[in-house]
Amino acid sequence: MPYSVRVDGHGVVPTGEVTILDGxxxxxxxxxxxxDxxxxxxxxxxxxxxxxxxxAKFGGNDQLTP
Known part of the structure; x- marks a missing residue:
């Protein structure tokens, strides 16, 4: 099953790990x-x-916090 993920970096291109959870x-x-x-x-x-x-939970990077 495909699941679309979008992370909004508010002017910064988000990079890093995204964890998908079921509960x-x-x-x-x-x-x-x-x-991406x-x-x-x-x-x-x-x-x-x-x-x-x-x-989906974005783990953050050096420019963006989760």
């Missing part, structure tokens, strides 16, 4: 590069039936 469980980790311009797509594993709270 509190890490299900994917991606690295944003300058070429803050946007990327990640393929997520299949989910079991039920409700899932999928979130």
């Amino acid at each position: 509190r469980m890490v299900i994917a980790t991606i690295t944003l590069t300058a070429a 311009d803050g946007r990327t797509t990640v393929t997520l594993p299949a989910f079991a039936r039920g409700i899932h709270l999928v979130t």
Whole structure:
């Protein structure tokens, strides 16, 4: 399942690690590069039936804090 991720750097191109979570469980980790311009797509594993709270958490870098 594709999941689009966008990190807004407010004038700074965000680079660094983005962690994708299902609730509190890490299900994917991606690295944003300058070429991504803050946007990327990640393929997520299949989910079991039920409700899932999928979130993305930007880890920050030397110019941006999470």
